Amino acid sequence: MSTTLDRPATPRFVDSASLIAGREITMRLRSKTFLISTGVLMLAVLASVVLGSLFGGQNEATKVAVVAGASSVVDGNAALDPVPVDDQAAGEQLLRDGEVDAIVVPSTSDPLGITVIGLDQTPSGVASALAVYPSVELLEPAAVDPMLAYFVAFGFGIVFFMSALTFGSTIAQSVVEEKQTRVVEILLSTVSARALLTGKVVGNSVLAFGQILAIAVIALLGLMLTGQKVLLGGLGTSVVWFIVFFAIGFVMLAALFAATAAMVSRAEDIGSVTTPVTMLVMLPYFLVIFFNDNPTVLAIMSYVPFSAPVGMPMRVFLGTAEWWEPIVSLAILLATTIAAVLIGERIYRNSLLKTGARVKLGDALRG
């Protein structure tokens, strides 16, 4: 065996990290649990979009019977679908049959010149559609429908929460698996701890990102197929910011998940040791759901690195963020991410070979 001639050069950091990332992705895609849970998530997104259109889309005009002479009042009212009848009796027949929700008849005694007849209760929908209001002007009009704001907040919140938690715990499991099966000692004698950590974070970030992208595509397709294009216009910019913030924020969380997981040696201990990081992921989710109508809380959230991926896109959507605010917040997030990666790498490197009892945080930091 003349082995010295064909022996390869020492691999570069990038090569090692991408090999590790590649393995991480391949193994995950091979896992049935992962594929099934991703499929379920996709279906849930699609279902919520389609169901949303079914229930939200019932803005069909209310049918009313119109007796000749009142038609001028009803015609041109988008909320009402007039059914012309010859007289009030014919209208009453339709009303009793449930064909129409109300009858509009001309009335000389009424100031508006019409009377609305209902069956057993006041047809308030029809009445208000025909009501006359004085002209109203708002000094500070709300830019966004609060219901829509709630749904967008919920959307950002749950996508961030689910993806960060899913792939964060995937990283944690992958770190502990290597420790528990002791393969980590072979790996460390081959590549640096930094390459190992980088490969893991990159691999899982690619997966998380891929999943977010797939969710976005499915949601968009669903919206387009059900004809809800209207929504997209206002969402576009904030979705782009969300993706940018998520990409960086996830790297930060991934480094923290890997570092904390490296401190334990058994899969059973992952839950307890990663709890602080899990809290950091859950908090912005609950905050944005409960406080999406509170500008102060949102403003704070949009600058705190852990909640910025949800908070800042939300403010961009609501139109309450100045153009420079996402950039400043992104810079803060980036700086925090770099710090988290450096500290995380230190903990990771110092804890990997310490099997048995849980490594104390102080020891892990000192080395």
Next chain:
Amino acid sequence: MLELHDVTKRYGERLALDHVSFAVGDGRLTGFVGGNGAGKTTTMRIILGVLASDGGTVLLDGAPVGAADRRRFGYMPEERGLYPKMKVLEQTVYLARLHGWAPAAARANALELLERLGLGERTDDTIESLSLGNQQRAQIAAALVHRPEMLVLDEPFSGLDPMAVETVQAVLADVAATGVPVLFSSHQLDIVERLCDDLVIIAGGRIAASGTGEALRTQHGTERWELLVAGDAGWLRQQPGISVVEFDGGWAVFEAESDAAREAALTEAVSRGGLVSFSRERTSLAQIFKEVVQ
């Protein structure tokens, strides 16, 4: 050649390695022997760089070993482990690629080695589906697949059946024959004795003895002779300058004060008739180990 000079390691108050120095020559199979907690694993981890020493140097061919050199080392840790859900071939190829081999060459290396280790039929099975012995073979493949320039194996024979021990012995001898220094630790002193060119004995974090097997025998073993005769060998006790160590009918093991006393005993045995055999008893590694460590 791999050399350790005054390597020292502390775990808190405890001195785990105390100025450990020894060498592993090119193409030499070097056995690393010591009791539990003597410092074998710590020494090996320091050689591989997975643990930092508190002092001393590790040299490869006279130059300090760096991270790049260590990528060309092969290592089998005491704590066994591979990815349970990866397939045997896939895993071996992956490790070769981490060492920088191109995919095709990595695959060729892996296939050849797995065949050699008797895992040719199991390449598509996951590690977790293998028997413990076969997992051990896969572990050895993982240490060798990148054709290392230096091989360090922590207890490579533990958990192997006699057939596997023979296979692994042959593979290690082949690797050493290509000029690679091989260092391995073992509790099975008989295997070490049979396989090793050189020995390093460690006790309590210090090197108690090191050198070729022959040199250690001369240095630490007392020469003994074994006699087997057809009749009773009781007369041996009366021979001048002879002290009998073990005795059973016609069989005896004795030590001789001088060459003359030994020769006289042999002449006596021949003249009495019924001599079956007369030979020098090789000092076993176990005896040397006991003597050195005490």
